[in-house]
Amino acid sequence: MNMTAKIREIGKQGRGREELLAVLREARESYGCLTPEVIVELAAGLDLPVGEVYGVATFYSFLSTRPKGRNNIRICKSIPCFLKDSQIIIDTVAEAIDIQPGETTADNRFSFELTNCIGACDKAPAMMVNHRVYGGLTPAEIARILAEHK
Amino acid sequence: MAKPGKGTITVTINGSAAMGSEGMTLLELARQSGIEIPTLCHHEELSAIGSCRICVVEVEGARTLVASCHTPIAPGMVIQTHSEKVLAARRMITELLLASHPDSCLVCDKANRCQLRHVATDLEAAQPQVRGRKRCYPIEDVSPYIKRDLSKCVLCRRCVAACREMAGQNVLHMAYRGFNSKVVVDTDRPLDKEVCRDCDICVNVCPTGALSLVEESGSKKKGKPLFIKG
Numbered sequence: 419m420n421m422t423a424k425i426r427e428i429g430k431q432g433r434g435r436e437e438l439l440a441v442l443r444e445a446r447e448s449y450g451c452l453t454p455e456v457i458v459e460l461a462a463g464l465d466l467p468v469g470e471v472y473g474v475a476t477f478y479s480f481l482s483t484r485p486k487g488r489n490n491i492r493i494c495k496s497i498p499c500f501l502k503d504s505q506i507i508i509d510t511v512a513e514a515i516d517i518q519p520g521e522t523t524a525d526n527r528f529s530f531e532l533t534n535c536i537g538a539c540d541k542a543p544a545m546m547v548n549h550r551v552y553g554g555l556t557p558a559e560i561a562r563i564l565a566e567h568k
Numbered sequence: 569m570a571k572p573g574k575g576t577i578t579v580t581i582n583g584s585a586a587m588g589s590e591g592m593t594l595l596e597l598a599r600q601s602g603i604e605i606p607t608l609c610h611h612e613e614l615s616a617i618g619s620c621r622i623c624v625v626e627v628e629g630a631r632t633l634v635a636s637c638h639t640p641i642a643p644g645m646v647i648q649t650h651s652e653k654v655l656a657a658r659r660m661i662t663e664l665l666l667a668s669h670p671d672s673c674l675v676c677d678k679a680n681r682c683q684l685r686h687v688a689t690d691l692e693a694a695q696p697q698v699r700g701r702k703r704c705y706p707i708e709d710v711s712p713y714i715k716r717d718l719s720k721c722v723l724c725r726r727c728v729a730a731c732r733e734m735a736g737q738n739v740l741h742m743a744y745r746g747f748n749s750k751v752v753v754d755t756d757r758p759l760d761k762e763v764c765r766d767c768d769i770c771v772n773v774c775p776t777g778a779l780s781l782v783e784e785s786g787s788k789k790k791g792k793p794l795f796i797k798g
């Protein structure tokens with residue numbers, strides 16, 4: 419069953435609300451990002467108000483509503499990582515790929531954003547590249563980590 | 569006061585016994601007993617929201633202060649509605665709200681009908697000690713009926729609940745998170761007459777000057793002057 423049909427099925431069964439997160443995740447994977455057009459379409463299929471779908475989509479930073487590069491760098495900006503000098507890591511990454519948090523490189527290779535705690539406080543300062551967590555970071559390691567992601 | 573009987577619950581509120589029926593909230597019982605607890609997000613005709621925490625009270629044995637507007641009474645509860653700790657918490661919450669609120673009260677059309685202002689006055693809240701960023705949004709007046717000035721919004725969510733529960737519409741929703749939280753229409757587009765039927769319901773429940781009728785600007789009385797309760 420393709421995605422549109424599946425979504426319509428969920429909507430018809432009145433399970434839109436309970437399946438919403440799963441559907442948003444899947445849509446994010448296949449469309450790359452949840453644009454307003456995608457959200458309007460999903461809401462119609464799931465039989466939910468557009469605002470509700472938009473609200474959930476914008477609440478979770480992992481459900482991007484803006485286009486992203488091929489690799490997504492997320493550096494933790496919460497307090498435990500901050501106390502372990504995450505700012506130096508942020509600055510090092512920003513310098514290495516020459517963009518600021520919230521931006522995407524011109525060649526579309528990296529998107530860069532700051533995120534709240536990613537549950538790796540024991541390995542602070544921590545960051546994620548796509549789905550992989552890197553902890554105990556030092557500026558010296560950044561170049562090597564970035565080189566892993568083409 | 570309710571007669572003792574099946575489903576009657578007795579609690580101690582500020583040192584005196586009070587009786588209420590099962591399912592009643594602490595706030596309802598307090599009001600029934602003539603005790604005034606300030607509220608912002610709570611609205612009698614809406615289901616509990618519990619977002620503002622202005623209504624907190626002390627319950628003996630509870631780990632934290634509890635929000636009275638959505639906590640049901642339980643047998644034997646010992647409640648303080650105006651202890652030092654409670655007042656300090658309410659004041660702090662108000663000051664935090666004021667810290668990110670625009671300083672436009674003098675010219676705001678809600679003026680003395682503003683519930684945030686009432687709460688702040690009653691609590692004798694001080695000038696906020698915290699310096700925070702203000703939430704700034706352009707005034708939205710595309711709709712011929714309703715003007716939204718979301719810089720003044722305290723995110724109580726009353727309008728969201730009222731649109732759903734009272735108007736039976738689903739126009740308003742919460743989006744984004746944390747400091748960026750905002751009441752949005754669809755995918756965050758302006759409230760215009762295409763999406764909104766103009767029932768005024770959200771305007772009437774808004775405790776602040778965030779929502780107002782377009783015609784209202786300057787044309788209505790600003791309410792009675794505020795008196796600080798002793």
Ligand code: SF4
Nearest residue numbers: 721722724725727774
């Ligand atoms: S617009 Fe008014 S009613 Fe709606 S959340 Fe903001 S303060 Fe509350």
Ligand code: FES
Nearest residue numbers: 494499535538539
């Ligand atoms: S604070 Fe950075 S991972 Fe938890």
Ligand code: FES
Nearest residue numbers: 609620621623637
């Ligand atoms: S009035 Fe109880 S939490 Fe807002």
